[in-house]
Amino acid sequence: MAARKRITIRDRQAESSLFYRRAVVALLVVVLLIAMLISNLYKLQVTRHEDFNTRSHDNRIRVLPVAPNRGLIYDRNGVLLADNRPVYSLELVPEEITDLPATVAALAQLLGISEERQQKFLEQSRVSRRFKKIPLKESLSEQEVAQISVNQHHYPGVYVEARLKRHYPFGDAFTHAVGYVAKINKRDLERLDQEDKLANYKATRDIGKQGIERYYEDMLHGSVGYQEVEVNNRGRITRTVNFEPPEPGSDLRLSLDIQLQLKAQELLTDKRGAVVALDPRDGSVLALVSAPSYDPNPFVHGISSKAYRALLNSDDRPLINRTTQGQYPPASTIKPILSLLALNEGIVTPETRIWDPGWFQIDGVKRKYRDWKKWGHGWVDLQSAIEQSCNIYFFDIATKLGIDKIDEFASQFGFGEYTGIDIREESAGVQPSRAWKRARHGQPWYLGDTVNIGIGQGYWTATPLQLAHAIGIMARHGKNYTPRLVQSIQTDTGNINLPADQRPPVVLNRDTYWDEAIEGMRRVNHSEHGTARKAFANTSYISAGKSGTAQVFSLKQDEEYDAEKLNKRKHDNAMFVAFAPLNNPQIVVAVATENQGGGSSNAAPIARAIIDHYVETTGFESNLPIGIPVP
Amino acid sequence: MIFGSVERLEAQMRKPSVWFKLHIDAYLLMLLMVLMAVGLMVIYSAGGQDLDLAIRQIVRLGVAFFVMIALAQINPENYRRWAYPIYVIGTLLLVAVLVVGVVGKGAQRWIDLGFMRFQPSEIMKLIVPIAAAHFLANDALPARFGRVVIAFVVILVPTLLIARQPDLGTSLLIAASGVFVIFLAGVSWKLIFAGAVALASFLPVLWFYLMHDYQRTRVLTLFDPERDPLGSGYHIIQSTIAIGSGGFSGKGWLHGTQSQLEFLPERHTDFIFAVFSEEFGLTGVLLLLSLYLLIVVRGLYIAANAQTTFGSLLAGSITLTFFVYVFVNIGMVSGILPVVGVPLPLVSYGGTSMVTLLAGFGILMGIHTHRRMII
Structure with a gap:
């Protein structure tokens, strides 16, 4: 035992120093490994700190877009034409509901939700985050909202959510002017992407599709706001870090007058046609009615494809805006303008008289172009030619002027061009010329074509808006304003009145030429031979007008109409243009009605009613004498 | 301070301080208490400022602390005497786990005793080094080749049994604790080199035959966490973001967004180091690592000054194994080692490992304070 112990003690010393050496080696390795850890941590925390800091920030901060409220649209008197109304939907938070299927079943019984919809909801709740709201029923009626509110305490985790949706209180009365909004579709997204506006629409569901809503989309929409929130790893919002409120869209005040608009709509009841009323002093549009129209509200909520097909395939083509897209031969309504050109070119003087035997012939051509009055008007001068709408007079001056001069002059009045009104649904019409015919029909221009141009037919087509615009230029002795629907823009910072967009005026060699042609138009309405004397009998003001009766035209003939309908569609289109008061024109009206017969008897009364209504509701503002009624 | 001279030690022996009489090493005690305090702070933050969680941890610390003080009272000679019997019992328990064990988190680690669940592999962390140290200290050092081989077998049996559960982290720690005994027992460098080569050649076998799919995925993830950012790479990506975003000075206690907003998984257990790094930055990391280094230094000092070879080997092994915890945990959380279930010692929430x-530290204190007067 003793010997063993001694050896152990001796061994212990050697072993102790051996152990000591190994322990030192181990310690060195430990230090080395710690250095390794530190160098790696240094790399993470110092060298790559910026990168990781950004990633940690991205981890926790979510930016949620907040949709701006869309700007409202008012008429010139401040009547709301488009507003935003809350639409209610029933939404459930699965996390807060103990028995989801039972709750859904109970709600389904309360509100009559289909089995299919319930199943769909339950499926959705399985894949969605448990703390997120899932809609069970959209567009709740007020009664349903009340029902849920009363029973709310029975259903924890069930919410009624309100969302603003566009609403057009006047239904179909303003559709073609104001247009409508509808759900953003793929095409809209592509366009927004191209225009770099996608970010601004992150929270927006609807976009302007037609009319003012489309043209002024950027202003009405406003700017998206942002809510910066901190989220945890499951996406639950823990707090709001920053809130940048959205900038609401600007409100628009239109120049349209609700009274006049509704009156015009009433006048076009059961007709196909258009009424445009402008203020020739600045181009503002007072009424813009295309009939028949349609209710824009279903489009906002997603129109059913059946309802949409019905509109699309209707014989009456309600979707087309006849005021700006309806291309009608202007017919005799352009006679005053041609007379201006004839005076200006010195082809006639106000006193020049032409014999009208009832027909017109081009030298060396057998064909006879007939007047509407079989036996002719006899001797006619410029004013009586306008007054009685003498075709022969205008056949004569048209052939003398030639197509090139007519084309050039008519273009100054905006024919064959977009008027530039602030809606996109517009056609330019056709202002025929040699070049146009060559390009369109591959044929040279014949003198015979010019004859038809003299009475505003043949190839010539124009929209009612173009007609109103052109007559407006005439009413103001050449002053030219772009037609415009929006009068002012109301933003947070104030009211911006849009100045009238004045364009180069039409200048004649003598200003009196205007008066000559306008006098002819006055006689149309107020003289004993005037074509519209009946329609404008006993007015409280003096006006000027011109009728037009265009040969059959309809927007697109469908061959399968039954005979009676076909016949009806072969009736003439009635056109009428007018302005008042004579001395200081403040309203110009263009009326087009399809297949209604003569312009004097069918369109003129509508024009008269509109001017009357304007006088009654607005009154002519003037310090000039507005004239006395013709006995 | 931490290194005391032998003369001082002997002076202490002649006139023992209160601590010595209580068989407590004051330096170690102080360092461990600081570490545990840091751990509680981080747990409170990582657990979403849940006071209950911190209190439960305090209770566990109390229990563990009691075990440490109790073991410090035991003369290490007793472990020696009982080394082989407890080794055999432990190994049998490991076999029992594989047969009747309770499956938890995809691995069989527990034996359900009815009144408590019991994890035999945890005790083997201490039994294996005791057995190995006893076996090697029985003969003169440096250990001869034959004895080293036997020691290896002693280590390998429980290691493989635990690896089968599968519990890669624990089997690794147990293997390490045994290997440290062999290393400290002065096995020749030639043999160490040969062992390293053998281990390297064993790696393919480990990879293809012994590792489970999830373990292989963890290793692959280490090299490229982004290849499965929401799956197995998620832990590593989120923890490196947490560490990296902490920067030099950290985001401040309770202000680590990665952890407070729960992006970081297992943030109060295995990944608590990421929380610590995010909130205290590199500065805090350096202080924490210094704390661990001081504990290792003190442990090795105790080992070097142990009266018996058995004491030296055991104390050395316990100390170095403690460091393996630190290295493997921090290495895995900071993305240089694969994810294995090793907690950050005395900081991570959790009872058993603590x-x-x-x-272990109780045993260490016992080795240090139970001294016979020599001569």
């Missing part, structure tokens, strides 16, 4: 660790 009891084992403090039991």
Whole structure:
């Protein structure tokens, strides 16, 4: 035992120093490994700190877009034409509901939700985050909202959510002017992407599709706001870090007058046609009615494809805006303008008289172009030619002027061009010329074509808006304003009145030429031979007008109409243009009605009613004498 | 301070301080207490400022602390005497786990005793080094080749049994604790080199035959966490973001967004180091690592000054194994080692490992304070 112990003690010393050496080696390795850890941590925390800091920030901060409220649209008197109304939907938070299927079943019984919809909801709740709201029923009626509110305490985790949706209180009365909004579709997204506006629409569901809503989309929409929130790893919002409120869209005040608009709509009841009323002093549009129209509200909520097909395939083509897209031969309504050109070119003087035997012939051509009055008007001068709408007079001056001069002059009045009104649904019409015919029909221009141009037919087509615009230029002795629907823009910072967009005026060699042609138009309405004397009998003001009766035209003939309908569609289109008061024109009206017969008897009364209504509701503002009624 | 001269030690022996009489090493005690305090702070933050969680941890620390003090009272000679019997019992328990064990988190680690669940592999962390140290200290050092081989077998049996559960982290720690005994027992460098080569050649076998799919995925993820950012790479990506975003000075206690907003998984257990790094930055990391280094230094000092070879080997092994915890945990959380279930010692939330660790330190204190007067 003793010997063993001694050896152990001796061994212990050697072993102790051996152990000591190994322990030192181990310690060195430990230090080395710690250095390794530190160098790696240094790399993470110092060298790559910026990168990781950004990633940690991205981890926790979510930016949620907040949709701006869309700007409202008012008429010139401040009547709301488009507003935003809350639409209610029933939404459930699965996390807060103990028995989801039972709750859904109970709600389904309360509100009559289909089995299919319930199943769909339950499926959705399985894949969605448990703390997120899932809609069970959209567009709740007020009664349903009340029902849920009363029973709310029975259903924890069930919410009624309100969302603003566009609403057009006047239904179909303003559709073609104001247009409508509808759900953003793929095409809209592509366009927004191209225009770099996608970010601004992150929270927006609807976009302007037609009319003012489309043209002024950027202003009405406003700017998206942002809510910066901190989220945890499951996406639950823990707090709001920053809130940048959205900038609401600007409100628009239109120049349209609700009274006049509704009156015009009433006048076009059961007709196909258009009424445009402008203020020739600045181009503002007072009424813009295309009939028949349609209710824009279903489009906002997603129109059913059946309802949409019905509109699309209707014989009456309600979707087309006849005021700006309806291309009608202007017919005799352009006679005053041609007379201006004839005076200006010195082809006639106000006193020049032409014999009208009832027909017109081009030298060396057998064909006879007939007047509407079989036996002719006899001797006619410029004013009586306008007054009685003498075709022969205008056949004569048209052939003398030639197509090139007519084309050039008519273009100054905006024919064959977009008027530039602030809606996109517009056609330019056709202002025929040699070049146009060559390009369109591959044929040279014949003198015979010019004859038809003299009475505003043949190839010539124009929209009612173009007609109103052109007559407006005439009413103001050449002053030219772009037609415009929006009068002012109301933003947070104030009211911006849009100045009238004045364009180069039409200048004649003598200003009196205007008066000559306008006098002819006055006689149309107020003289004993005037074509519209009946329609404008006993007015409280003096006006000027011109009728037009265009040969059959309809927007697109469908061959399968039954005979009676076909016949009806072969009736003439009635056109009428007018302005008042004579001395200081403040309203110009263009009326087009399809297949209604003569312009004097069918369109003129509508024009008269509109001017009357304007006088009654607005009154002519003037310090000039507005004239006395013709006995 | 931490290194005391032998003369001082002997002076202490002649006139023992209160601590010595209580068989407590004051330096170690102080360092461990600081570490545990840091751990509680981080747990409170990582657990979403849940006071209950911190209190439960305090209770566990109390239990573990009691075990440490209790073991410190035991003369290490007793472990020696009982080394082989407890080794055999432990190994049998490991076999029992594989047969009747309770499956938890995809691995069989527990034996359900009815009144408590019991994890034999945890105790083996102490039994294996005791057995190995006893076996090698029985003969003169440096250990001869034959004895080293036997020691290896002693280590390998429980290691493989635990690896089968599968519990890669624990089997690794147990293997390490045994290997440290062999290393400290002065096995020749030639043999160490040969062992390293053998281990390297064993790696393919480990990879293809012994590792489970999830373990292989963890290793692959280490090299490229982004290849599965929401799956197995998620832990590593989120923890490196947490560490990296902490920067030099950290985001401040309770202000780590990665952890407070729960992006970081297992943030109060295995990944608590990421929370610590995010909130205290590199500065805090350096202080924490210094703390661990001081504990290792003190442990090795105790080992070097142990009266018996058995004491030296056991104390050395316990100390170095403690460091393996630190290295593997921090290495895995900071993305240089694969994810294995090893907690950050005395900081991570959790009971079992803490009891084992403090039991180890209790043994260490016992080795240091139970001294016979020589001559």
